[in-house]
Amino acid sequence: MLQWLKHYRRDQLPGDISAGLVVTMMMIPQGVAYAVVAGLSPVVGLYASILPPIVYALFGSSMTQSVGPMAIVSLMTAAVIGPLAPPGSALAGVLAAQLALVSGAVLLLCGLLRMGFLANFFSRPVMSGFTVGSAIVIAYDQLHTLLGAALPHVHMPSAVLGVGTVLLLVLSRQYLAGLLKRCGLPPAVADIGAKLAPMVVVLGGIVLMATTGLAEMGVRTTGAIPAGLPHLNLATSSQHWRALLQPGLLIGFIVFLMSMSGAQALALKRNEKLVSNHELIGLGAANVASALSGGFPVTGSLSRSAVNFAAGANTPLASLITAGLLACALLAPTGWLALLPMPVLAATIIVAVLGMLELGILRTAWEYDRGDALAWGATCLGVLVMGVEAGVMVGVALSMGTLIWRASRPHIAVLGRIAGTEHFRNIERYPAETQPELLALRIDANLFFGNMDAVTERIECELATHQSARDLLLVMSAVNSIDTTALLALAELNQSLKRRGVGLHLAEVKGPVMDRLRNSTLLQQLNGKLFLSTANAFDQLHIAKDVA
Amino acid sequence: MLQWLKHYRRDQLPGDISAGLVVTMMMIPQGVAYAVVAGLSPVVGLYASILPPIVYALFGSSMTQSVGPMAIVSLMTAAVIGPLAPPGSALAGVLAAQLALVSGAVLLLCGLLRMGFLANFFSRPVMSGFTVGSAIVIAYDQLHTLLGAALPHVHMPSAVLGVGTVLLLVLSRQYLAGLLKRCGLPPAVADIGAKLAPMVVVLGGIVLMATTGLAEMGVRTTGAIPAGLPHLNLATSSQHWRALLQPGLLIGFIVFLMSMSGAQALALKRNEKLVSNHELIGLGAANVASALSGGFPVTGSLSRSAVNFAAGANTPLASLITAGLLACALLAPTGWLALLPMPVLAATIIVAVLGMLELGILRTAWEYDRGDALAWGATCLGVLVMGVEAGVMVGVALSMGTLIWRASRPHIAVLGRIAGTEHFRNIERYPAETQPELLALRIDANLFFGNMDAVTERIECELATHQSARDLLLVMSAVNSIDTTALLALAELNQSLKRRGVGLHLAEVKGPVMDRLRNSTLLQQLNGKLFLSTANAFDQLHIAKDVA
Structure with a gap:
């Protein structure tokens, strides 16, 4: 804890500052978007991006992990609070915070009991099947926002704006980095610049709404976002605690698995050692902090962490800078965010989760071990057919089954x-x-x-x-x-x-x-x-x- | 399947007949009692004792297993249907049958997928802690029936009858076999005779009610039991299927674990080979049969199977004889059973489950491996504090944790x-x-x-x-x-x-x-x-x- 601060070297500062700036630019559209995925007011996503990374910087063991809202955990949050409260309502916000508190407490408890070995629970094919299934569910759920109406209906102005943004984002993901390089930017800078496309389209969408008649044509926007820092917001609905207990446990489990799998991939590149028990404590504390600041369940995001790393982050100071900048953004006038068009937000969500449709592991499993490919398919299908919670249970059942089956075949x-x-x-x-x-x-x-x-x-x-x-x-x-x-x-x-x-x-x-x-x-x-x-x-x- | 019938030898017949008779005498009080534990009409316990053992005889792999109602599975049934229907109601009966159908289907599916290796899921300390916790819950639940009123109140005539029966049964368990031996009975016959004490006290209770004024003093009886064979009874409450899915899975799991642990103990004595995949099929088919004949979830009972074995059962023919005798009992006038006093029934339940309070495994674990003793305690406490379903989940979590922990320590x-x-x-x-x-x-x-x-x-x-x-x-x-x-x-x-x-x-x-x-x-x-x-x-x- 805070080892990095004791040994901080001045030459680490420029990297941390640039990474902090870049991740802030990613965090704003992601935070707002994943709060919407969770069925919450957009500002909750910003709340969940301030205190959690600060607390993780104190307790976590990864140097470059960016903790905050994340698509799949938001989907699970929506699945839990959806049946209990209308989307975007104050009750939904309270329940989401309670859920973060339960998940955080579970993670802290597991950390204190040194149960980090649970990180080995899911095989990679199960994890990949779960991720792909969840990504499809999230993208599908955003379709009606993208098109401005539930299929088969389409609200043309919204649809044009939404589908146009999707195309723009897909093209920029493919070609923007190359374009920036040809414009003379250094390769590393160009790669990072391309990652800021979502922030650019969000700003572009706001400008469009402010300057054209799209609002009068019926394109929905996020609506007013309250300025000011978040405040403690847990004291209601005591009858819901019981209903949140089991889902909180599941979400804590997925928060840990998602964060570990991302952090491990990065740690390997950095030759950095990840201590799973510290990660449990760091993530648990971050979720408790999210709950206490009116947020919702958070985890380490591989996409953000990778950008954080690529943008030069040397220590968790980068995350502290991000948190500070987001706090400033909330203290400044937030009226401009109210104009953010929903189809553009939906487009950023869809393109973000399309990036999670990684079939490499399925291909490897198919060629190498059909049983693993079957597990991939069962988990993915479980999420698609029975929902994200049941999908986790399918994954758990497959893991348990495999473990006991292997154990029952001693040599x-x-x-x-x-x-x-x-x-x-x-x-x-x-x-x-x-x-x-x-x-x-x-x-x-x-x-x-x-x-x-x-x-x-x-x-x-x-x-x-x-x-x-x-x-x-x-x-x-x-x-x-x-x-x-x-x-x-x-x-x-x-x-x-x-x-x-x-x-x-x-x-x-x-x-x-x-x-x-x-x-x-x-x-x-x-x-x-x-x-x-x-x-x-x-x-x-x-x-x-x-x-x- | 039916291998035993093909090779049936005439000299096996006397043993099978005597075992069939003895187990019938055990099955009547147990069936009625465990139906009451499950919150069902007493006759359901008899229904569940006819078709299931017949079907198990066709598909199961144990020669001496006595399949039918069992205390812990009845407790789990009560925990599931209690919140959905009033005890003893027609809806409760339908739900119990549906639950048996779901459990049976799960078991059959697991059998077809050759998942018999799941029998290794619980360690013995976890299994023992679960059994002891459940026994305490069952005994506690019967206290108010035994005393004729909820504590701290006591209905004196009921309490005298109930507590007297408990004492009688405890004493007969301790001394009856010895007494019968001293009366000149062969040791084996005396041991078996002592096991029939519950049937004797049930008959004694009926005679008491018929000949004395206990009914007028307010001692409750089971009430009229419909004569005739059971009939198919599943076609209602389609909205409940979903609620029964997960509990049915859990009950199927416990049905399998309970039956296997009992059958394995007996198989060891007989040098008989148990095929876990056949057991899944046999138990699954038995539960489906129970559902189709208006019963509730059933499993192999160690106490009955042990008596079956001791009374000379050589083949499943003994179970077929039991089933036939029970069917005859239902076709004969059943009016006499209506007089069975509830405190006596509660006493037979309490004494039966007190026999499950076996602390030998806890003692061994305590001396040998404190971690296993802790698992015993956690499972038992889970059942006592959070109920029987949560207790199973605690056991599952402990098993999973142990499996993954062991796996994560390769040499x-x-x-x-x-x-x-x-x-x-x-x-x-x-x-x-x-x-x-x-x-x-x-x-x-x-x-x-x-x-x-x-x-x-x-x-x-x-x-x-x-x-x-x-x-x-x-x-x-x-x-x-x-x-x-x-x-x-x-x-x-x-x-x-x-x-x-x-x-x-x-x-x-x-x-x-x-x-x-x-x-x-x-x-x-x-x-x-x-x-x-x-x-x-x-x-x-x-x-x-x-x-x-």
Whole structure:
């Protein structure tokens, strides 16, 4: 925390200032647009862009992450508060802030409990399917705003303005950077300049509305935006807290996953180390700050963070500068923002989310692993057909299923001795010698509830094919832990083998595992012996049989 | 399916008949009682005991499982339909049947998709904590019926009858089997006879009501039970289907887990093999059958199945006999059941669930692994404080958390050469020689989304401590699969290493893994070589450096 401030070097300042300026120019149209996606008053998007990045700068671990409103999280917010309050209403604003508070509290709690490992929850295909599905939903939801009327109707002036803006933005995304370069701008500056196209069209739209008769022709605008800084706004609707609890949990989860996946991509380029537990704290604090300043759930945005990085951000000071500039913008007269035409705003949203329609991962998965491609499709379809919340649940179910499926397939090898040596190997892969009275199995997995059924099943199966075995030796060299469920199952196996007159022996039990087992009933009642090495076990069990 | 019928031997018949009779005597009080727990008319419990065991006999894989009403599943049913319909109403009955249909469909679908591996979802401590919490909730819910009034009030005649029955049942559980043995009954018969105490007290209660003035004193009875077989009863309340979808999924999940854990315990004693995918189909079909015959969600009950087994059941014919006898009981006059006093029924429920208060697993976990004991406590507390549905969710969250946490801790060893040999070992455990320019890591886990972050983090960490390394060798001898996420992460690692001038080499890649990798961009762009053996890699990379 604030390590970067202690070691701040003066030569980092120019980069931070330029990045702060550039991101402010991106943040204004994005904040307003994503507040609209969330079904909130546009100004809420600006509120959510001031305090959260400041707080993240204090607690987060990424140097270039730009925390604020983000399309998918806004879509999830809309899905939660939509049924509870009319869009744009004061109640909707309060509920959105409450939702941010719940999400923030969940994230903080997870951070304090050091649950950063949850960042590994979604596979990339699931994450990508979820993103693409959400992008399509967001774009589709904006269609009627873009066209000024619900399909199949079209309000011509709005539609011309909206579709024209979409074309302009798409063309500028394709060609503007090249054009600026040919005009003599340095490549880096040209690339960043092209990212400011949304701000330019927003300003252009405002000028159009102010100077032409579009308003009289029925083109809708955002309407008056209250000036001044946000204020605390949580004290109502106590009956809604309960309804927000589960969605808040889901949104917190997605806030974390979205932010981590973006931040990791950037951290790799910077060779910077991201600490997932710090990220949980940083994002949690940012969401609580958003709630306390009348905002809504926020997260790190890959698109903004990438621009922040490209524009030269060296430290979170860039984000602090952005926050300061946005606060100034709210303190200045905001009357001009009232003229922003909705079709232009819809166009910026649509073009922004079209950029999220990245099918590269689907293509890779399709070629490499059809199962992963299926997971991509199921998650995307889940979002499209059942909505964004159900889509998350589909992703969770797929992840859980994959985890338990993988856990339930432990690797177990039948061991034999490489003739004349002290080495023991998998008999399927090496010409190793076995003894008919002794079945030796090496278990290549930690034993726990997720694989213990599979392990006992495999043991029974091997015993059935080795009918002559009077001793079962489990080689535990690769077992780093045994949980309570596995302990109980091993104790049952021991009893069952005892009844059948088969000895159960353990070899190469690791130190930490042994420390735990020492006082357990399993070892006290073990129907066999403990051996330090597999070779010892083979020799001694063999001799025992010879004598017998 | 029906394998047992094809190989039926006449000497199996006496055992099946006696078990069928005994279980019928258990099923009548249990069916009525658990229907009351579910907030349904008592007769529904009998309906749910006829068709489901017949259908399970056709599709299930356990020979002795007794499928029918079960306390915890009834509690979950009550939690779902309670808020939607008044207890005992016709609507409640329809909703319960719909719930069984949804659960059954979910189970059938999971069975067809071969998702039996989900049986490994809960650890035993989580399962035990869930069971104990549910038992306490059920017992507490029955207190006011037992005492004839809500606490702190007590209806004395009801309370005397109820508490007296509890004492009688507790004493008979403790001493009846011993008493019967001393009366000269064979031990096995005495044990089974003692299990019929609930039926005896139910009959005793009916006789008491018929012959004394208890009814006039205000002791409530179950009331008239319609005679005749159940009939199809699903065609109403289409608006409720949606509300039943998620709870039906949860109940299906618990039906499977409860049935499997009970059946596995018995299968171990019988040396019988349980096929989890067949169990899904059997339980799914049983629940659909329950829905179609006006019942409610059913599952395998460990207590009944154990008696079934102990009473001599050899095949599912025993369950068919039970079903036939119950059908006869419904076709005969059922007026006598109307006199069954509710406090006696409550007493049988309370004593039955008190038997589920098994703390042995908690004790084992407490001594062996405090984390597992904590999971026990969290699940139990979740059920007690937030209800049975939330309790399941706590269990699911704990399981998911544990799975992903375990996955995120893969074992990785730095390898060195045992001097003068072709053997390579973990340098932490063996005196093995390393080369400063070469860092060799053996990855002892399949690579997938759950551990790839941890793997790359560990690699970066090792590279940071081996600054002189110009080549990174990943020994893949223990990697049986690489999913799309891991493939993408490896490709990024490859690019990152290339930028830093470090080679990335792979050794001992297994056949199936290689087949997949062959056409991937990772191999095409690999900044290094593939080696068949670690020894080859050490030799060649060493020589390359010498020449350079």
